[in-house]
Amino acid sequence: MAPRCRRYSLPLRRSSTGSAPRRLASPVVDSASICGAGSGVAAAEGSGSRGLHSGVAWYAGIRGQLYEGKGRGKDGSKQVSESYKWSSGMSLGGVRHARTASVAAVGAKFTANPEDCIEVSVDGSNVTIAKGMTVLQACEVAGIDIPRFCYHPRLSIAGNCRMCLVEVEKTPKPVASCALPAMPGMKIKTNTPLVKKAREGVMEFLLINHPLDCPICDQGGECDLQDQSMVYGSDRGRFIEAKRGVVDKNLGPLVKTVMTRCIQCTRCVRFASEIAGVQDLGVLGRGGAEEIGTYVEKLMVSELSGNVIDVCPVGALTAKPSAFTARSWELKSTESIDVSDAVGANIRIDSRGPEVMRILPRLNEEVNEEWISDKARFSYDGLKRQRLNEPMIRNSEGQLEPVSWAKALKTVAEAAHKVNPAEMAAIAGKLSDAESMMALKDLMNRLGCERLWVEGNGENADADLRSNYLVNTTIAGLEYTDACLLVGTELRHEAPLLNHRLRKAVRNSRAKVASIGPELDLHFKCEHLGNSSDALLSIAQGKHPFAQVLSKAKFPSIIVGSGVLQRSDKDAVLAAVQSIVQQANMIRDDWNGYNFLLLNAAQAAGLDLGFVPGARAPVGDKSSIKFLYLMGADDLTPEDIPADAFVVYQGHHGDRSAYRANVILPGVAYSEKEGTYENTEGRTQQTSPAVPTVGDARDDWKIVRALSEFAGVTLPYDTVNGVRARMLAVAPNLFRVDELEPATPLPKESLPESKTKLESLPFKKVVDNFYMTDAISRASKTMAQCTAAFSSS
């Protein structure tokens, strides 16, 4: 067995990998020419080994040719042999760390033309890297982990911590590898005594003012400084003066600061200005008086602010809600999907026993990179409050009283049979998974009811053409746009991660963005064209100056917010949008710039499954409803529900609608189930159960299945695989987890005929309060604190 590489142990690697030269066999077109300055050749790469986006022609055009990464094999030592065929993506999975085995999750890919590659030598073995990479990146390609504090792969290079010092032949001094571009033929040495001594020196300076807090520090156990000091730190200090103390800053209810621990890596400052787009954080003072702060006391107002906690390499910025609640090594991690918005960020749920202790982002270059929104990260405490834990029936006194499952289901079935199918309706809530929507649709259809819709889609959503309700540019693809029009959407509140992608386009390639809709600072330069459909109309007619911007752009795009669905003149708005799409030639073989942004996690899957009102269903007038089935749907106000209606509430939280319910059937939250969700770009993903269900709750599809038996219309599936088989028949893409199923671009002839006239109504806000949008975040104390702290902004 070859020696396993452990972090920072110096004589690291490569007993058997030898020094066979690594080279690129297959070329990849450099995309740098079309994406703007600074964005480099980065592009989203397929999850796993599948060649991705096979169906998205434009995407392939952008990326050049895509190859399948086959960088993993059984034996690390074989990886570098000549027979090993490099993939374009130059998946470095297998060689990055000389292990006996395939290195799965590590392994960075890069794309470059072979002629744009150079060869450098790292510790005696040659590696091929893309031109323009730094020495640190070259070492990473070679499989050597360079210690670092200030360098972060997703932020700009600061070069101020000096921890990444390496020796380069023919230079008099050690050099900071993160800031030095690699040159052809460079001979880099990472494990010489000089390097070790230099890093030890840096570490000693860093530790001078760092408190000995580790036992009470929340970062303890997963701290870069702690880990690296195990290798480079001395066992005694020579510093006998007093350590400095720094006053803690108030960054709001989410980020706890212990500024004495700060090592001035400035990652948080760069994160704030480059990613979050708030210019509040900065470095004050110099030398021993240097500190990070906001100068005047100011909260950091950003939907992505929680990410500074991850970015911080020490314990200076930690999570306030989970302060002192758990140590990292006692947590069980479950890789899952966030459902707080329609982006479907990849997350990791850390739990201890039956409790969710924290939520962290998980890498997915195509969806969330390595960021998540504050709502995704911190609303988990809502999972413990207001939970429904047993079936209940409202008795004759108007009180809800606990009953057995059999009695509750029997009551519902009897009530359903008492009413005419035309007077029934079912609404799926914003957090519903595809399995339960499938079961509910089957049940209601069997009962003769066709009036069903998903919250957010509303009753007049159009599920006919998939490309009409998806982000066709894809989330990662939005980075390449050079002109974008936002229609009726507050992107920053509706999908913070999508806002971040658009912000990247603005920063990197000076994309021009304009917005028609409610005015909101998106944290990047965005021209506000007013909040009425008049501006939309004048762009559609080509009169507005922004129409020229769009038609001159190489990769123009448009993002329509889902608030448009609630408008009475929805068809006219969409027709105007379509004509803008056509005039600017947004849908081509190599690019699809038409995007419809959904708001909730359940919407895309609901539309794919046809969870929309059937042709014969009555629309609009809710007063005729006599039997209303709410599956976690809380958006209806009590006034919307007729007083004589029989309301069934199936859900996990005693939220708004539970107060109106006649029967309550307790379901499970996303952290407790394996549910399929489709995000707004059409990517199917699955959650994993991390913690047990609460009380006597049951999986949502099981409740519906059980109810069907009482109602005498037993559904033909008993297992979750049975439900998925049914989904496969209805919407095959929901069966292919982790895959993006692109929509066929809209044929140009199929412009929707507008039956209505465009009215000059303002576009309404769809998100009143970013921090409280669903049952979970409404039950969360942290989100309530955020609302209070940030409501002025």
Added chain:
Amino acid sequence: MAARRALAVLPSSLRGLSSVAFHPAELQGVYNFGADSKANVIRAGEIGEVSGVPDEHLHRKVLIYSPARVASQQGVGKTGVWKISFESTQKWENPLMGWTSTGDPYHAVGEAALYFDTKEAAMEFASKYGWEYTIREPKQVIQRTKAYADNFKWRGPAEEEG
């Protein structure tokens, strides 16, 4: 390697046998899988069959995945292994002491023990026990070319920096 791992998890009743007064040769016939011929290939579910594991745990659903790097650290030392995880949520807080109790004998097994070097090894192991597995591929990092000089790059005509 994998076969040896499998034996290590055989029930204690079998493992303990060697401490009883046996001549090792006596055991060879039943004990030594994969030693002599191709007839010794272990097929799906067979280890589960002889393991004495209760029926309800013989056909468990498991997830084979490779844990992602924790977002709050940069080192990749802990990544790259494959894990088998039992979707084990049969846990509750003990009302007397507030400790966590579990009704799932596999609760801690996946967490603590089932690490593999390759996906294939994990799949082989799961199938020998007759577990129904799903595989989740890890996501790849993409290296971007970056330069310190980008900090001072001219990005077109002066505009308000976003």
Added chain:
Amino acid sequence: MALSWNIARATSTKASSASMEEARHRTLEFFREACRALPQLMDRYNLDEVITQSQLRSKIAAQFRKHAAVTNPKIVDMLVFKGKEELQYCLDHAKQRHHLISTYVVGSEGQVALKKLGTVDHGESKFLKNFYQSNLF
């Protein structure tokens, strides 16, 4: 010493079965051996109070049938080996009365049945029965 000797005697094997035929033969032989031991077991553990000998025999037969689908002689050998070990433990009184009662008289299905005592079967489907029990199915 006596104990280990007994186990060694009971479980000592020749070379592993060369064919399924041979494995089957060994299984039947072991079943007969177990049946022959039944009167002793009934007597030693006072099982007459809870089960008849023929009932116990069919319980044991059920344990054999559970593995009817096995086609690999190695696996059959292994199962026979473990069965012999179990039998010897019973004969050596390495087990107590409740072990036998819970494993053979009541059995795992029986324990589930006990849990359900008092619930009335309304002819629901298997799904509904599981649904009432818990969310874990």
